[in-house]
Amino acid sequence: MEDHNSERSQHLTMIDGAMALIFVLLTVQVWLLSATLDTFLAGHREAALPGAIVSGLLFLGCAVLYRFITRAERRSG
Amino acid sequence: MKTDPVERKPLWREEFSIFKADEKYVSRRQLTKFLTLTSLGMFAGNIWILAKSWMYKEPSYPVKAVAKVAEIPVGGVKLFQYPGPEDQCILVRTAEDAYVAYSQKCTHLSCAVFYSKENNRIECPCHEGYFSIKDGSVLQGPPTRPLPRVVLERRGPELIAIRMQQEPEG
Numbered sequence: 001m002e003d004h005n006s007e008r009s010q011h012l013t014m015i016d017g018a019m020a021l022i023f024v025l026l027t028v029q030v031w032l033l034s035a036t037l038d039t040f041l042a043g044h045r046e047a048a049l050p051g052a053i054v055s056g057l058l059f060l061g062c063a064v065l066y067r068f069i070t071r072a073e074r075r076s077g
Numbered sequence: 078m079k080t081d082p083v084e085r086k087p088l089w090r091e092e093f094s095i096f097k098a099d100e101k102y103v104s105r106r107q108l109t110k111f112l113t114l115t116s117l118g119m120f121a122g123n124i125w126i127l128a129k130s131w132m133y134k135e136p137s138y139p140v141k142a143v144a145k146v147a148e149i150p151v152g153g154v155k156l157f158q159y160p161g162p163e164d165q166c167i168l169v170r171t172a173e174d175a176y177v178a179y180s181q182k183c184t185h186l187s188c189a190v191f192y193s194k195e196n197n198r199i200e201c202p203c204h205e206g207y208f209s210i211k212d213g214s215v216l217q218g219p220p221t222r223p224l225p226r227v228v229l230e231r232r233g234p235e236l237i238a239i240r241m242q243q244e245p246e247g
Contacts, residue, residue, distance in 0.1 A: 015105045015106060015109065016105070019105060019108065019109050019112070022112045022113065022116070023112070026115060026119070029116055029119040029120075032119075032123070033123055033126075036126050037122075038221070040126050040129065040130060041222075042243065043243040043244065045130035045133055048123075048126050048127040048129075048130035051123050051126065052120075052123040052124055052126070052127040055119055055120045055123035055124075056120055056123075058116065058120070059113075059116045059117055059120040062112065062113045062117075063113055063116075065109070066110060066113040069106060069109055
């Protein structure tokens with residue numbers, strides 16, 4: 001039971017770290033979306049493509065972190 | 078018949094554990110999943126903007142007489158609709174032979190702007206956003222974008238609106 005709990009607490013630390021990183025990525029993504037929208041509404045359409053690419057990369061980062069968490073859980077059984 | 082070598086717990090036991098550490102773990106994992114889905118939503122938003130920018134067509138503006146020169150005194154104002162009947166614009170005669178016209182919608186939250194003769198600028202009464210009378214650029218306040226300008230041309234006694242200009246020239 002103690003082993004199980006210490007393993008879970010290790011996982012909690014890991015998930016906390018991943019969550020903090022996802023929060024950072026998400027904050028950047030929110031800013032990026034609002035900035036791209038503002039630029040688009042101001043009539044500058046050239047920012048849409050780089051905005052979409054960077055947003056895609058940020059989403060990929062979040063997805064990789066989430067996958068890392070679920071895989072780690074599966075490995076530990 | 079093959080059996081799964083790793084025996085997995087049923088989903089309900091994974092999601093509703095009786096152990097406190099497990100419960101914290103599951104709730105945080107679920108939050109992480111939610112955050113990842115939110116990130117997907119943001120990405121979809123950016124893709125939507127990209128699609129809109131690809132589908133964007135330059136608008137065509139009508140050529141329309143908006144005022145007669147004689148009806149506006151120096152420092153006077155006339156309101157008109159351009160390019161559509163719903164698009165309120167403001168025309169100001171700044172000197173004997175100088176006219177400027179802008180969209181009357183503040184670029185912050187779309188309040189109707191007015192010309193302040195004392196300060197020689199366009200003002201928004203809602204959040205004290207001030208715009209330059211010369212080119213519609215932001216002087217102060219929450220708006221970040223200049224007022225769209227109506228390009229005018231004088232043809233005899235009439236002022237003709239030709240097109241809208243989103244950014245000041247130069």
